[in-house]
Amino acid sequence: MIAKQSRSKTPIFAVLLTAVVFSNYLAYRLPAIPLPPDTRGMVIGSLVDLSIVAPLLILAMTRKKGFTLKRFVTFMVLGLVASRFIIPSTYFAPFAFIPYIAIGGEALFLLAELSLIFLLIKHIPSIFREMKLQQTSGLFAFPTLVKQKVSRHPLVSMLAAESLMFYYAFASWKRKPELAENQFTLHQKTSLVAFYIMLIHAIAIETIGFHWWLHEKSVLLAIGLLVLNVYSIVYFLADIQAVRLNPVTVGEDRLYVALGIGKRMEIPYQAIEKIEWGAEAEAVSLKDKDVIDFIARDFEEGKAHCVIHFNVPLTATMLLGMEKPFRKAAIRLDEPVPFRQLLEEKMA
Known part of the structure; x- marks a missing residue:
């Protein structure tokens, strides 16, 4: 009401x-x-x-x-x-002078925000050194250290998210996914990677064919579409690597769960109210605005193996570093049985 x-x-x-x-x-x-x-x-x-x-x-x-x-x-x-x-x-x-003063004031705000970029660049070496000491993956450690050492400003969070995207798209291909006993994959029994590869091929073909036709009509639109398509390809490449290299991790005091670079969350065990498994989890609507789902994209709609209810809203980091609170997390895993056993042991 x-x-x-x-x-x-x-x-x-x-x-x-x-x-x-x-x-x-x-x-x-x-x-x-x-x-x-x-x-x-x-x-x-x-x-x-x-x-x-x-x-x-x-x-x-x-x-x-x-x-x-x-x-x-x-x-x-x-x-x-x-x-x-x-x-x-x-x-x-x-x-007549008032609008110019106002624009000058806005320019000062812009300069202050731009100074955060230089501050981020200054702290990058120390952030990388501390990342090596972290037990969590860079997908979680890097944004956290940026907030601690630089700022929680949305511009800084967005730059950190974009830096992660370019890292996973271009600098992570030599790394091989290695699973520890407390790590579980989300994508191996799905067609997520094949789906992304299909999208990349479709965008590449559309870019080559449609760009030249549009270039004759409008150079500005053609360039804008080209930039957007290249960015989309880079994003999908980064997302593939982020999914492969960042499985769900059952830590000592919290659960680290991510699905690519556009969706991740830390779930402390003390914030878990209850966990629904099997049929109860499948009955939960994934369209509920309070639910965040970590279900790998597939040609067929996947059902959640478990739905974790929180006793307080927890923040998830989304695309471009934006944050949003949720009350539940729905997860679908390749090996749900050992995951459940280990999670219940840690919570006990």
């Missing part, structure tokens, strides 16, 4: 935002609205509407993405830039 009420407020905020923008636009152009001799107070009111009220309404409309200072400043700058076109130049002239 609460969710329905919160969703119903979004159109209201959209209507209010439209009213704020158009009322300020029409106030300077309708002959029926007399303008005061000194319009500076009126312009200041419009600037407040467009730089404060409008951004707050946009944040309210997109509240699921969170209320952050960075997002507010970005919308404020956009509002001030828009004011240059909404308010006629005759009245806006005394305040």
Whole structure:
């Protein structure tokens, strides 16, 4: 009931935002609205509407993405830039410097974020040294060390995720997957690798054939499509290697489970409320927004061998380093019986 009420407020905020923008636009152009001799107070009111009220309404409309200072400043700058076109130049002239100041402030934010990139590069050698001492794989250790030594900023997390993608796509092919007694694969009894290879071939053929035709129509679109297709191929190559080299690991105090570079999670045993196996696990809907599934892609839909329920929401790391909380994890393994035996021993 609460969710329905919160969703119903979004159109209201959209209507209010439209009213704020158009009322300020029409106030300077309708002959029926007399303008005061000194319009500076009126312009200041419009600037407040467009730089404060409008951004707050946009944040309210997109509240699921969170209320952050960075997002507010970005919308404020956009509002001030828009004011240059909404308010006629005759009245806006005394305040023409304001949008430039706002853009300069946004540029400072951008420079601060770019400095995080150099900070990440500076700490890469020490991160690599500490990774060798970690008992977990680089897929888990690298992002954790980046957060500890550099920043938890979304830009840094995205760069760390992209670095992992390029590592697995180009620098991991000499490594051979070796299973320890506490590690279990997710993909060997599926057609995941064959499915990815089929996708790579399809993208490569489409790129070669369609690119030249599109190049004659639009060079910009052809280049954009080429970049997107090359990125997709690199991603699929990285995902294949990440799946092969990062099996599910039953650690001393937690479970490390990943499916490629776009989905991974650490599950402490103390956060496990219960585990469903067999028919009970298969009955759980994988479309539930609270469920994250670690089921290898196959030509046929796979069923979960186990569903782990958490007593508190746990965060999973998704594509581009984005994080999302879940209450359950559904897992399908190549060898579910020994996995269950070892997991129950560790939890006991």
